[in-house]
Amino acid sequence: MMLLEHLARRACRVQKLPSCDTSRQLWAWLNAVFNKVDHERIQAVGPDRAASEWLLRCGAHVRYQGLDKWQQDYNQLPTGALGRYKIQAIDATESCIMHIGFDYLEGLEHVEEIKFCKCAYLLDGCLQRLSEIQNLQRSLLRLWIVSCGNITDQGVTALHKLSNLEYLFLSDLPGITQKETTAEILRKSLPSLVVELELE
Structure with missing residues (x-):
């Protein structure tokens, strides 16, 4: 008991930690560094490998064509012939991906599903x-956007360019204020799209 009290007293004397704003700025800066696009790397290893490195570096997971297992560990990315592993699915749950890194998606031709959750x-x-990337306009079939507080109706309606999108799940998005109008715009542009809404 004496030891616990002693440790508690010492903990109270530690130097003041940076304010939340300073800490937030530091993390935002680090995340921007993680998201910076390295075009030379894309040329050297191909778009799928470079995008895999970006996504895993930012805390996302990827699944490759023909494999059931999700790749989660940056240090265990598969090796082999360039272009052998093609990204089929991306799970960006709680990742720090930013718009500046989205150029990594440009060369991907086989991505069928993406999950953005708590991003x-x-x-x-x-x-x-995302909706302007021609390869994704052709390949992307399923998209989840969940608990992403910065997304508004404007962002969701931009998805109408994803011409082959079959399924869109939207949940816990406080920035969506006109959900029926937004869903209707998408349905008119993409008649075969199933839009599932779980919004307050």
């Missing part, structure tokens, strides 16, 4: 950028 840096501009 603090996901903005409307990210969804607009």
Whole structure:
């Protein structure tokens, strides 16, 4: 008991930690560094490998064509012939991906599903950028956007360019204020799209 009290007293004397704002700025800066696009790396190892490195560096997971297992560990990315592993699915749950890194998605040709869940840096501009990538316009079939507080109706309606999108799940998005209108815009542009809404 005496030892616990002694440790508690010492803990109270530690130097003041940086304010939340300073800490937040530091993390935002580090996350921006993680998201910076390295075009030379894309040329050297190919788009799928470079995108895998970006996504895992930011805390996301990827699944490759023909494999059931999700790749989660940056240090255990598979090796082999360039272009052998093609990203089929991305789970960006609680990752720090930002719009500046979305250029990594440009060369991906086989991505069928993406999950954005609790992505603090996901903005409307990210969804607009996503919808402009021609390869994803052809390949992306399923998209989940959950608990991403910066997403508004404007970002979601930009998804109408994803011409082959079959399923869109939207949940816990306080920035969506006109959910029926937004869903209707998407349904008119993409008649075969199933939109599932779980919004307050």
